[in-house]
Amino acid sequence: MVSNSETIGRGILKGFAAQASLVQDDEAAKVFRFILQKSAAPGWMIVKELGQETQETEGALKKLRDLELVEGDGEGLDGFYHATSLGYQLRELL
Amino acid sequence: MPLGSEYSFLPVLVLAFLVIDLLIEVGSLRSLLGNLLFWIYWVVYSIAAEVALYFLGRVTHPAAGGAGLPKLVLILIAIIATTTVLQSLTFKVGGKRVLDLSRYLDDYRRAVLSSSAKLVTKYERRRVLLQCRLILAKLNYKRGDFESEKRMKQIYAEVMLFGPRKSAEVQQEIANIEEDCLNTGASFGNEVARRVAQTDPEWVRNFLAG
Numbered sequence: 001m002v003s004n005s006e007t008i009g010r011g012i013l014k015g016f017a018a019q020a021s022l023v024q025d026d027e028a029a030k031v032f033r034f035i036l037q038k039s040a041a042p043g044w045m046i047v048k049e050l051g052q053e054t055q056e057t058e059g060a061l062k063k064l065r066d067l068e069l070v071e072g073d074g075e076g077l078d079g080f081y082h083a084t085s086l087g088y089q090l091r092e093l094l
Numbered sequence: 095m096p097l098g099s100e101y102s103f104l105p106v107l108v109l110a111f112l113v114i115d116l117l118i119e120v121g122s123l124r125s126l127l128g129n130l131l132f133w134i135y136w137v138v139y140s141i142a143a144e145v146a147l148y149f150l151g152r153v154t155h156p157a158a159g160g161a162g163l164p165k166l167v168l169i170l171i172a173i174i175a176t177t178t179v180l181q182s183l184t185f186k187v188g189g190k191r192v193l194d195l196s197r198y199l200d201d202y203r204r205a206v207l208s209s210s211a212k213l214v215t216k217y218e219r220r221r222v223l224l225q226c227r228l229i230l231a232k233l234n235y236k237r238g239d240f241e242s243e244k245r246m247k248q249i250y251a252e253v254m255l256f257g258p259r260k261s262a263e264v265q266q267e268i269a270n271i272e273e274d275c276l277n278t279g280a281s282f283g284n285e286v287a288r289r290v291a292q293t294d295p296e297w298v299r300n301f302l303a304g
Contacts, residue, residue: 038121039119039120039121039122039210039214040211040212040214040215040218041218042218042222042292042293043292044289044292044293045292045293045294045295047257047293048256048293048294051256051258052257052258053259054259054263071212073215073219078289078292080215080218081215082208082211082212082215083207083208083211085201085204085205085207085208087208088119088204088207088208089200089204
């Protein structure tokens, strides 16, 4: 059985791993900050507002989803994205 | 001690406090107030604040040798005390955390923020649907009509050519949408209007107002 402190510890580790990953990826960090600032945003709006290439934004969104920092209700740039609980936790660390 | 009007007034002030606190991060009052998790948060916070107010009232009552503070001051102290206790209460035994109320509260607060942001997503989808319908209505778009489709292509090229994007890339996207519509039977006008509304809501507002 997983204890409460183990669960908390895993959450913290996940947060730090995501933080380390974002520090190394400027584009993903920009996309993440934009989503937090807007609370929720469609993929295409992110491309336009950040002036990125479509592939860059798609890659960043995939990475943020893999890190469980954002959730989307669709695929690629057609989805609408918002931060997860872990995403809000990372915001406090950033 | 009889329960006075301050007890019924307190949840209102707690609500105001929580709305200000969370609205800074969510940015949408509708999403916050439409979120059940937020109301549970408010109930828990209010109960804790009511308990704090009850004990404060007893301690400061003149009959108990207290200073007899004004009700509003008592209420404010109760809210501050509740926030301070809930945000920092940790109970350790033998170096191990037996109770970490602050962490539970932080986790729950983040869950409220995340689910409120999810609601913003839902409202954004509705906004896109509405703008999409209005664009098509304004243009009197007819599916399969050459002039209608030509106008939609012009709009797409106008809105989607920004930043580092090149005209050839935009034209390729138009061709991809056309192909997808042929394969799926979806309306070309609808697909273009949807993407435009997703990309630049401000442009759509100006277009509809013009």
